[in-house]
Each structure stands twice: as C-alpha cells, then as structure tokens.
Amino acid sequence: MTRVTELALARVPSELSDLGHMVGCTRRQMMWRVMVPSAREALMVGVNQVIMLSLNMVIIASMIGAGGLGFDVLAALRKLDFGAGLEAGFAIVALAVILDRLSQAVAVRRGEVRTGSFVARHPYLMAAVATLAAAILAGAVLPALRDYPAGWQLSSGTFWSRLVEWINVNYFDTIEAVKTFFLLNLLVPFKRFLLGLPWLGIALLLALAGWRLGGWRLAAIVALLATLIAATGQWEKAMITVYLCGISVVFAMLLGVPIGILAAERERLWTGVRVVIDTLQTLPSFVYLMPAVMLFRVGDFTAMIAVVAYAIVPAIRYTVLGLQHVDPRLIEAGRAMGCTEIQILTRIKLRLALPEILLGLNQTIMFALSMLVITALVGTRDLGQEVYIALTKADPGRGLVAGLAVAFIAIIADRLIHAGARAARSRLGLEGGS
Secondary structure (H helix, E strand, C coil), rough: CCHHHHHHHHHHCCHHHHHHCCCCCCCCHHHHHHHHHHHHHHHHHHHHHHHHHHHCHHHHCCCCCCCHHHHHHHHHHHHHCCHHHHHHHHHHHHHHHHHHHHHHHHHHHCCCHHHCCHHHHHHHHHHHHHHHHHHHHHHHCCCCCCCCHHHCCCCCCCHHHHHHHHHHHHHHHHHHHHHHHHHHHHHHHHHHHCCCCCHHHHHEEEEEEEEEHHHHHHHHHHHHHHHHHCCCCCCCHHHHHHHHHHHHHHHHHHHHHHHHHHHHHHHHHHHHHHHHHHHHCCCHHHHHHHHHHCCCCCCCCHHHHHHHHHHHHHHHHHHHHHHHHHHHHHHHHHHCCCHHHHHHHHHHHHCCHHHHHHHHHHHHHHHHHHHHHHHHHHHCCCCCCCCHHHHCCCCCCHHHHHHHHHHHHHHHHHHHHHHHHHHHHHHHHHCCCC
C-alpha cells in the first residue's frame, strides 16, 4: 500500500497541484482535497492488494493455531485432498471479492449531500441496521435462517479431485514430456550456470549495474547486500532462489503483460480477467501446490508452476492500470499524426505506462519470493526451505538469517528496478511516477 500510494500521488497531474496552489490551498487541503481524490483510482488498486494479501495470509496464520478457513486448507494439503482445499480456498476468495467490490464502490460513489436528521442523512446505514436486526430476530425464530442446514449444503470437492485424477491418468505421458523438456533445456542449465558464478563477480556486476543506473550510492548498497548474503554462508541457496524466482518472473511477465494489454481496452474482457486474477491472488498459496504436486510430482518444475500462477496477478493488474491512465489527448494526437494502432501502443501507451509496468515487475518479484517459502514443501533447496526448516525446528536465528537473505535479494531487485525506471523516464522525457 505504501508503494502504490507513493506512485499514485506522484502521478497526479501537475496542473491540478498548480491549481490548488493558485486558489490558496493549505498543505493539508492540498493533500486531502486535491491529491488524494485525484489519485483515488490508483489508491484503490493498493486497497485491493491489501485485502487480497491479508486474506492470503490466513494459511500461514493457521500454522500457528489461528483456525478458520485457513486450517481447512492446511488440513486438505496434509491429506492431499485437492477438492476440499479448493472449496475452502473459494470461500476465502468469496470473502475477498465481497470486501474488494464494496470498498471500490465506496470509493467511487458520489451521493448527493443530504440535510436534516441523522436518519435522513444516513438512509443506507439505517437500512443496514434494520436489516441486521430483522435477520437476528428471524434467526431466533427459525434456526434455518441462523445456521445453514447441513442437508442443503452443496459440495464440488469430489468433482475437482476426480478431474485432477482424470488428467493425471489420461495425460501422464504428455505431462511428463513437458516437464522433462523444461527441466533439461531451461531449468537445469540455468541453475548450473548461476551456481557456477563466483560470488565476488556477481557482487561486482551488481555494483556496476547500480553505478550505471543510480550512482555510487546504489552501487555500494547492492554490493554490500550481496556480500552479506555470501558472508552468512547462504550464497548457494540464494542462487537457487534467484534461479527459481527469475525464471518464474520471466514467465509471469511474458504471460501477464500481453493479457494486461488486451484487457486494458476491452471492458468486458477486463471484467472477466479481473475476476480470474482476484481468484488467483486470493486463493491460499497452498492450494496451488496440491494440483501441481498431483500432476507434476515434486521438484523445481512444480515450484515454478505454482510461483507463476501466484505471481502473474500484479503483472496483469499494473499493466492495465498504466495503460488505462494514459492521457487520451496524447493518443488522439498520435492518431492525428497518422500513427497506426501498433505504433500508438508501442510508442505512446507502453512508454507512458512504463512506471506502472515496472511497479508490476517489482511486485511480481516480491510475490515470487514470498511464494518460495511455500514451495519448499515440494522439495526445493533454496532459502525458502531454510526458512521452513527453521520454522519446524523452532530455530528463530536460522530462520531470521535466511529471511534476511531473501529480503536482501528483494531489496537489490527493487532498487535496481526503481533506478532503471527513473533512467527510462529521463530518456523518454516522462514526468512523475516512481
């Protein structure tokens, strides 16, 4: 939410802030009467992310005794019962969609100003209170209105479990062939390449990239963080983390950005895509592992599939956000100059949407790194496994060291992407954004 807020406020047109200064707004009025209302749509994307990520944490909370739907998903994972886990996951998705849609509606609603008594000024609030009171009274009389009857409950768990089994039985050879192809031609060679690189060379390359993009200060930061990873003895596992995260992020961006481009100008398509990505983002991380394990067994390929499915969401969402916020006057100017639709997309829209797309890349990396702790359950040998082992052994020191190594990788990626975005905007003459 902090990062999205920073970006949203920085992208408010300078004309609006200049107008606020001209009419004599104070600093507080400028923020709450001009900047925040103008950035409302982008801020609500952050609210959406907060809701989705908060509900996604219910599984982690269940591991320390929180209970609820998260415990149901965790119990289904332990039994490898995909159907039961997916049903509990869909219940969490339903809660997320309700909260998200209501919060979005509150943000955009513009009701007329009402005067008079409290009841007259807040009719919807009073209607909600009356409805709740009526429901409580009715539930006291009719138990079926208070607790949903067990005989009326529907379940699709068996269907989903049998569907995965049917795919496994009928397409086992095809699935194994695809898995083997990616392992032998992409995953294993890239992993060996990274593991063969010396830590000092990597630190110096990162320092060079930081110096070219952001100066000596950024170079010193990224080189120091890389050195600290090596000094803690976590370098090999950090390289495996970079390998899994890197490949997953590339696939997520290659799939997510084109989907975002297609959905940005097609309202009906965006409506459907939004439902899908909300579901993907809110489904507990463990739910992704069950069908992946049942279809692809354990290993790095299974981890990559789960990470891509989880991390593709911000790539799509922020691409759509950036393209939808391109000034229509610039697009019309491009058409007036005779630009084709492809030229308008590549030379105007995508360039102006670059800050949001890079923020999507940043968030995709963060999502991928956060998912790696979950994928440790399917046999990866990265920093995520180190954190998981520390959790099972109640060894906070070991877990903290591994967690800090993950954080250092995230900070290095974040700072380099941030500096790259600034450099790109400077070359293109773009204003605002971060």
